[in-house]
Amino acid sequence: MNELNKRNLEYLQAYFFKVLSLDENTSSLQYMMNKIVKFLVKEYSLQSVSFIIWDEFTNRYTVESTTNEIERESVSHLVFEAFSFLRQQNQQSFTVEGNDVSICLRTDEKKYYLHIVQSEESQIDAEFWEQLSTECGKMLELLLTYKRAVSQEMKYEQLYQITTKFHLSLEMEDILEETVYTLQKVYPDFTYLLLLSYDNKNDRKLPIEYLQYDNKNISEKAMEAYVCGEVEVEYDLVNQSAILYAPLKGKQGNYGVLQVVTEDKELFSKDIVKFITVLAHTAGSALEKAQLYAQSRRLIDDLRLINETSHQLNSNLRLTDTICYMSHQIRESFHAQEVGFVLFSEHSDKYQLLKGSTLFFSESSAHFYIEYVYNRLQEEKEAIFVNESPFSFSNEEMYYHSIIAVPMVQNGVVKGAAIVLHSDPYSFTFDTFKLLQSLIHHSTLAFTNSMLREELEKLVVTDHLTGLYARNYLDDKVEKSMIQDPCGTFLLIDIDDFKKVNDTYGHQIGDQIIIQIANIIIQNIRVKDVGARWGGEELAVYLPSVPIELGVTIAERLVKKVEAETKPSATISCGVSCWSRDKVDTLEELVLRADQALYCAKDLGKNRVVVEREKENTSYSEK
Structure with missing residues (x-):
């Protein structure tokens, strides 16, 4: 190696050492390569230098850093052929075509390239280009190693933080939100979708869809990842993207799938797949814990509801x-x-x-x-x-x-x-x-x-034959009414010549007539009025808060309807008595006066109403 190449190489190594050891942005590949290409152009009087990456997925070269803005748009045909040649060679690391120098920088991860255009002032031989390829490759490997270390540290710091948050949270929406937030922080260029197997209220507008077999938006790979519990990757050649499906996996089953879509030029490296898989499994375990907790809370609430309801229903409610x-x-x-x-x-x-x-x-x-x-x-x-x-x-x-x-x-x-x-x-x-x-x-x-x-209770207070109330129930209602109401009217009713009806038609028809009259009474009084069987062929009606005049009108209507509607035709006689709060009265006296009025009605020819008032019988209806 000549002295010039040796000095250039030492100077280059010193610059690499300075950049790698002192620069705070060492983890940014594009930033570092921007500095390198500018240094090469300046120090070696080059026309331009471009740092280029080969993308196997898109099958094209991408300019990451350059001092030639024209080349930033696309790699020339000549350079493309040179890089393609170098990519296929394992030994040769550079080619020279006139002023164009194409250098391959081999690393453990992938192949990168430098495209250099020499100026007329450049005095660089092939030996230097070979050494430049070696040194730049070493530098790039160190840079990538450091970048991976920083990235891994950041990723696992995020994993630690999200795991800690998952342990503190039992809310499913918190877990889903934190999962999406962490992914966006680590890989901001990716897009994400949560494909869930259970219904979620999604008040926070998270990117969620539900796994349904009839959902045309869900791919077969997504369903396969959900069913089998394994990570799946598919490539969308139309949109030039890759899609990863990582199952949200718990111990008892899968709770959904995390869908991750790359940008135009990104591929899923092993590190990316590993990180997303671990994160998805961590989220799946947290979702399982939250879901089990929610189920236990629901079961407790359900048992409490059943217990409270049973207790309330067993308290003899109406x-x-x-x-x-x-x-x-x-x-x-x-x-x-x-x-x-x-x-x-x-x-x-x-x-x-x-x-x-x-x-x-x-x-x-x-x-x-x-x-x-x-x-x-x-x-x-x-x-x-x-x-x-x-x-x-x-x-x-x-x-x-x-x-x-x-x-x-x-x-x-x-x-x-x-x-x-x-x-x-x-x-x-x-x-x-x-x-x-x-x-x-x-x-x-x-x-x-x-x-x-x-x-x-109804049987106790109801007459079995007529469906009217029993006499003791009527007595109780009248006594309460005399305390609570301002007045009331009492009707005592007797079926005329009932013995003759029994002798003529038989006791069964006699019972039918009693039932018919009872039904007429029920149909012609209010709900709060009380119709009762007094005994034998005698019936009674009590009308609370009804004055005597209205009570007589009701009694006369009953007399007319019984004669018109009973078959065989029968008639009744009715004695009417009343009480009011301005006079001292008792149930016994009220009944006695109605009974006396009834006897008077019988004596006057039956089928009529007689009212008893102050021991003076007055006929309101005579036939």
Whole structure:
């Protein structure tokens, strides 16, 4: 080696050492090569120097740093051929064509190139170019090694930080957000998409899609990575990009796939694939932990809901109170819009809507849903879970897409159903469906007990033959009314010539006449009025807060309707008495006065109303 080449080489080595040891931006390849190419041009009186990388994926050379702005746009045909020749040679490291020098810088990672255009002032021989190739290759290898070390340190620092955050977080959205943030920080030139296998509310607008086999946006490689749990890579030749699919893997399964797309010229190195794979597995484990935690919280909440509901239902609530409580619980816990409880008839397709159901079930359009539920339950005997309603209405407010119907079964017989509706499709999850099944299963016994208890209470205070209240119930109501109300009217009714009816038609027809008259009474009094069987063929009606004049009008209407509507035709006599708060009175005296008025009605010819007032009988109706 001549003295000039030796001095040039020593000077070059000294500059490399200075740059590598003192410059703060050593990890930036482009920055360092910008300094190198400028140094070579200046110190060796060169016309231009370009640092060029061969991209195997795109099959082209890319100018990374140059002092020739024209060459920055593209590599000339002559240079392309020279580099192609060098790329195929293992020994030769440079070529010289006139003033153009093409040098190959071999490293462990890939091949890089220098394209040098000499000036007329340049006095450089082939020996120097060979030494330059060797020294630049060493420098580049050191630079790349340092760059990899810095990059690895940064990556694993990020991995450490994200792992620490994952351990502190049990929120799925926090984990997903931190995963995307870390990737964007480490590889800002890549684009990312989270392909999840579970529903996520995604309030933070993260890049998320859901893994569904019918989703045309999801590639086969993505599904393969999800199913097999292995990293997959595919190349998009149309868009000149590479796509990596890393499964979000936990111990119990895969929770999705992390999709990473390179830019135009990037390839996935082993280090990149390794880092993304580790990060995806770390995120998958964190998602699994968060999901298990969320499931445990849901189970605790579900058990608490069932326990609270069971405790409330076992506190001897009235049936209406029970239904109201259940409707409220279901609306609050399942975000349902409509909740209905219906009982089915054993002998027909009619149903009874229980009080406490939401108002929609009292509307005519609810019949379609109830009928649909009834038919399916009769056929399948299984709970119904529908995410798309089979009905459509012109009024969209009445169009409920999501339907859950859970049968209320007792001794193997479907007694009724709880029906839950929501206007949005897929509003209820399968977990919601299973929880509602469990809730209704635990509640059915309470419903049945409430109905049986109220039926028993009704039997105690109701006359078996007529369906009217028993005398002791009427007595209790009158006494309470005398304390609470301003006035009241009492009617005592007797069927005229009832013995003759029994003798003529028989006791069975006699019973039918009593039933007919009882039904007429029920149809012609208010809900809060009390109709009762007094004893034998005697009946009674108490009208709370009704003055005597109106009470007489009601009594006369009953007399007329009984004569007109009974078959065989029968008549009644009615004695009327009243009380008011301005006078001291008792139940016994009220009944006694009505009884005296009734006897007077009988004496006056029957089939009439007589009112007793201050021990003076006055006939208000005579036939």
